[in-house]
Amino acid sequence: MKNYLNKRNLITFALLLVIFFVVQFLIKEKIITSYMRSNLYWIGIYIMLGLSLNMIIGITGQLSLGHAGFMSIGAFSAAVALKSDPTLSGLFIGIGIGILISLIVSFIVAVPTLRLKGDYLAIATLGVSEIIRIVLNNLSITGGASGISNIKMLMSWPLLYVFVVLTILLTHNFKNSAVGRACISIKEDEIAAEAMGINTTYYKVIAFMFGAAIAAVAGALFSTTYYIVKPDSFGVSTSINILILVVFGGMGSLSGTIIATFLIGLVNIVLQPYAELRMIMYALVLIVVMIFRPQGLFGSQELSLKLLPNFKQNWFKRKEKSS
Amino acid sequence: MLEFLNQIINGLSLGSIYALVALGYTMVYGIIRLINFAHGEIYMFGAFAGMLAITVLRLPFFFALIFAMVVSALLGVFIERVAYKPLRKSSKTAALITAIGISFLLQNLTAMIMGNNTSAFPQVFDKQVYDLGGVQINSLQVLIFVVTIILMFLLQFIVLKTKLGRAMRAVAVDKDASVLMGVNVDNTITITFAIGSALAAAAGVLIGLYHIRVVFWMGTAPGLKAFVAAVFGGIGSIPGAMIGGFAIGLMEALVAGYGGTLISPYRDAVVYMLLIFVLLVKPSGLLGKNVKEKV
Amino acid sequence: MSLLSIEQVTRNFGGLTAVSNVSLKIEKNELVGLIGPNGAGKTTLFNVLTGVYTPSSGRVMFNNGDKEIELSKLPPYKITRKGVARTFQNIRLFKELSVLDNVKIAMNHEAKYGLFGALLRIGHFYKSEAYIDEKARAFLKEVNLDELADTKAKNLPYGKQRQLEIARALATGAKLLFLDEPAAGMNPQETHALTGFIKEIKEKMNLTIVLIEHDMSLVMEICERIFVLDYGKLIASGSPEEIKNNPKVIEAYLGDEVEV
Numbered sequence: 001m002k003n004y005l006n007k008r009n010l011i012t013f014a015l016l017l018v019i020f021f022v023v024q025f026l027i028k029e030k031i032i033t034s035y036m037r038s039n040l041y042w043i044g045i046y047i048m049l050g051l052s053l054n055m056i057i058g059i060t061g062q063l064s065l066g067h068a069g070f071m072s073i074g075a076f077s078a079a080v081a082l083k084s085d086p087t088l089s090g091l092f093i094g095i096g097i098g099i100l101i102s103l104i105v106s107f108i109v110a111v112p113t114l115r116l117k118g119d120y121l122a123i124a125t126l127g128v129s130e131i132i133r134i135v136l137n138n139l140s141i142t143g144g145a146s147g148i149s150n151i152k153m154l155m156s157w158p159l160l161y162v163f164v165v166l167t168i169l170l171t172h173n174f175k176n177s178a179v180g181r182a183c184i185s186i187k188e189d190e191i192a193a194e195a196m197g198i199n200t201t202y203y204k205v206i207a208f209m210f211g212a213a214i215a216a217v218a219g220a221l222f223s224t225t226y227y228i229v230k231p232d233s234f235g236v237s238t239s240i241n242i243l244i245l246v247v248f249g250g251m252g253s254l255s256g257t258i259i260a261t262f263l264i265g266l267v268n269i270v271l272q273p274y275a276e277l278r279m280i281m282y283a284l285v286l287i288v289v290m291i292f293r294p295q296g297l298f299g300s301q302e303l304s305l306k307l308l309p310n311f312k313q314n315w316f317k318r319k320e321k322s323s
Numbered sequence: 324m325l326e327f328l329n330q331i332i333n334g335l336s337l338g339s340i341y342a343l344v345a346l347g348y349t350m351v352y353g354i355i356r357l358i359n360f361a362h363g364e365i366y367m368f369g370a371f372a373g374m375l376a377i378t379v380l381r382l383p384f385f386f387a388l389i390f391a392m393v394v395s396a397l398l399g400v401f402i403e404r405v406a407y408k409p410l411r412k413s414s415k416t417a418a419l420i421t422a423i424g425i426s427f428l429l430q431n432l433t434a435m436i437m438g439n440n441t442s443a444f445p446q447v448f449d450k451q452v453y454d455l456g457g458v459q460i461n462s463l464q465v466l467i468f469v470v471t472i473i474l475m476f477l478l479q480f481i482v483l484k485t486k487l488g489r490a491m492r493a494v495a496v497d498k499d500a501s502v503l504m505g506v507n508v509d510n511t512i513t514i515t516f517a518i519g520s521a522l523a524a525a526a527g528v529l530i531g532l533y534h535i536r537v538v539f540w541m542g543t544a545p546g547l548k549a550f551v552a553a554v555f556g557g558i559g560s561i562p563g564a565m566i567g568g569f570a571i572g573l574m575e576a577l578v579a580g581y582g583g584t585l586i587s588p589y590r591d592a593v594v595y596m597l598l599i600f601v602l603l604v605k606p607s608g609l610l611g612k613n614v615k616e617k618v
Numbered sequence: 619m620s621l622l623s624i625e626q627v628t629r630n631f632g633g634l635t636a637v638s639n640v641s642l643k644i645e646k647n648e649l650v651g652l653i654g655p656n657g658a659g660k661t662t663l664f665n666v667l668t669g670v671y672t673p674s675s676g677r678v679m680f681n682n683g684d685k686e687i688e689l690s691k692l693p694p695y696k697i698t699r700k701g702v703a704r705t706f707q708n709i710r711l712f713k714e715l716s717v718l719d720n721v722k723i724a725m726n727h728e729a730k731y732g733l734f735g736a737l738l739r740i741g742h743f744y745k746s747e748a749y750i751d752e753k754a755r756a757f758l759k760e761v762n763l764d765e766l767a768d769t770k771a772k773n774l775p776y777g778k779q780r781q782l783e784i785a786r787a788l789a790t791g792a793k794l795l796f797l798d799e800p801a802a803g804m805n806p807q808e809t810h811a812l813t814g815f816i817k818e819i820k821e822k823m824n825l826t827i828v829l830i831e832h833d834m835s836l837v838m839e840i841c842e843r844i845f846v847l848d849y850g851k852l853i854a855s856g857s858p859e860e861i862k863n864n865p866k867v868i869e870a871y872l873g874d875e876v877e878v
Binding site: 170173174177178179180181182184185188189191192193194195196197198199200206210300 | 668670693694695698699703704706710711712713714715719722723724726727729731732733735736737738739743746747750786787790
């Protein structure tokens with residue numbers, strides 16, 4: 001127990017409480033409008049999606065383009081569960097089922113496909129996500145192509161906050177552990193990692209399943225926020241949207257993903273009336289970042305005070321090209 | 324039996340489309356080891372270009388086809404120069420992500436300019452159905468076959484019998500050695516993109532004519548399936564892409580024709596599962612080479 | 619019983635035979651050199667020994683004192699866990715990670731906790747992390763890299779990178795080390811320092827070392843026994859003196875510069 005009660009953790013905990021209550025207050029006093037609240041929900045859910053994808057792409061170096069597939073598993077599990085039990089307990093059952101199915105599917109997918117490298121892995125995961133979407137489109141229990149609507153909207157600030165904080169905590173703990181180090185070594189040089197005694201297949205699968213499970217939870221929250229879920233909402237575009245957050249923030253940087261999601265969320269609000277322009281902006285972010293600053297905002301580092309002195313000289317330095 | 328032959332005809336015409344698109348994937352991958360994620364969007368762009376050439380520029384069909392091919396080739400070249408060339412020395416992940424971005428960009432630009440809804444490709448030919456002893460083939464399918472065969476012959480001629488083709492093959496095998504042999508690698512790569520894009524555009528125009536619907540997201544599924552075809556036939560191999568395209572087309576037609584209500588809704592999923600199967604069992608495909616990483 | 623017994627190992631790649639029917643034995647605590655012209659199959663042999671390739675025929679037996687293990691049946695990471703580690707011809711450090719983290723990864727097996735322990739920070743998490751940190755730092759001190767502990771591997775000078783490459787392999791706890799061209803790209807001073815380093819760690823940590831090298835001064839100075847490969851075949855073995863004067867070896871190297 002004494003390991004948890006250090007100064008840093010206590011300050012962090014206090015800060016978390018403050019943020020929670022301040023926002024809660026602002027919501028109560030209607031300073032945060034219901035429109036702003038729905039944007040907050042979007043940001044929270046996508047922080048969860050971005051962080052979970054970062055575990056796979058940023059930490060372990062496996063380019064997965066199928067994240068929307070796992071999100072949809074969670075979304076439909078929750079939607080179906082909420083149909084029979086439209087209360088919080090129904091939601092949690094849905095979340096549980098979503099996580100379970102997601103773990104099973106991700107395991108089945110991971111073991112064979114994580115043998116593939118780079119481009120091939122990306123396309124294979126894309127194929128998997130499309131297969132999931134096609135299956136859902138034809139499944140009667142999930143309503144076929146029209147999906148499920150009239151889902152009980154149980155989303156609230158406390159619910160969102162708890163899950164987002166939990167996700168940040170878990171992904172942070174993953175990264176800063178022997179498991180995280182092993183995954184990072186795989187990203188850096190898989191052959192060397194094997195040579196240093198790391199069972200690379202095991203860690204790649206673990207990271208993949210971990211990311212998939214969190215994506216399912218985010219999907220479940222998505223369904224109870226947006227009232228309708230359709231299989232076609234969880235296609236390639238959605239996977240790419242999540243990818244953009246990870247790339248923009250920096251592959252491997254958790255704080256990068258969080259900040260990137262806030263920034264994109266803000267731009268969403270500004271570009272709300274111009275739907276296509278928004279998508280074009282997303283695409284440009286991806287392209288421009290990759291060409292001019294492939295490490296994104298923070299590379300694989302986390303936001304910390306240590307970065308400030310070097311800020312000016314490092315900001316515009318292009319990342320060294322590695323072959 | 325007759326039904327089977329009809330499905331074969333369907334499969335081969337669908338396969339022609341996939342083959343034309345697969346050729347672009349395979350040539351680009353062969354020369355710079357990049358999966359051009361945006362290739363499906365070139366196909367879509369070609370369809371729109373052809374459609375606009377007929378409706379706005381009032382060009383006759385074959386001129387519209389040429390127009391679409393040329394304009395798409397230019398687009399392919401533009402993308403290569405602006406987005407892919409700067410990243411030639413970067414990691415493959417960076418290049419792939421950029422390609423994804425370009426694909427996304429093209430789709431949404433098209434949605435913005437041409438609208439979200441389906442447009443209709445003008446039906447410039449009357450569809451005649453020919454009955455050959457019970458087996459049915461229509462004039463549009465004949466057109467698709469004829470155009471595809473001509474383009475494939477042209478491609479084979481260029482690749483095997485011209486200096487450019489020799490350069491393309493050389494760069495695909497060893498880029499650095501090609502430079503030393505006096506090949507202008509940059510131009511060779513650019514022209515490869517141009518040719519691949521032109522072929523995809525031709526496919527887009529043919530499909531537009533055949534299926535009438537033209538819409539901004541029409542490139543996604545065919546693009547992915549054509550990629551499966553390229554991998555199946557052996558990525559980097561031109562004959563492989565041709566064989567792969569026809570194979571995938573046939574497979575899809577047979578699944579759709581004989582799958583009944585249970586399986587045929589999943590026909591796309593079957594193609595994707597084939598992809599995963601091929602990547603796991605023999606990633607070099609039918610005609611490709613096994614390239615292992617040197618340790 | 620020999621520490622490592624390579625029994626008629628052959629490795630083909632399609633039509634090319636990279637390693638052809640090689641048999642040799644390595645005894646405990648030896649310092650052995652593996653030389654031969656470029657393309658002779660030395661690195662391929664290393665790759666077979668460390669599990670990167672499986673032999674097309676033949677086998678590799680490892681006897682640690684406890685029992686005999688058929689190394690050729692194991693994947694690379696399991697071979698490392700048995701106490702056999704290697705370095706790479708083209709350095710494969712974890713470039714973005716610090717020197718300390720590079721070593722910590724080699725010690726990853728010391729983490730007595732799994733995914734749940736990591737996520738929830740329960741069980742052995744804190745104890746293991748503290749232990750690994752302490753052990754890694756102590757190790758760096760042993761190999762004189764402790765001052766660079768927090769430097770990113772990619773920012774190290776070349777000689778230090780090569781040193782870290784070796785140190786990292788050592789940190790896995792291996793007692794049999796395969797060093798692939800450790801002195802590649804080094805000038806005479808750096809080579810001299812490296813030679814001293816290799817001798818030092820061998821003594822201090824009771825190691826068996828097999829090294830591939832082209833720098834004959836290093837090979838002749840520290841190797842007790844030398845094996846020579848040419849076109850995948852073992853053409854000679856013996857003491858440095860014997861090898862230096864072996865006509866077959868000289869012929870194999872004809873055209874190459876032989877520094878003696």
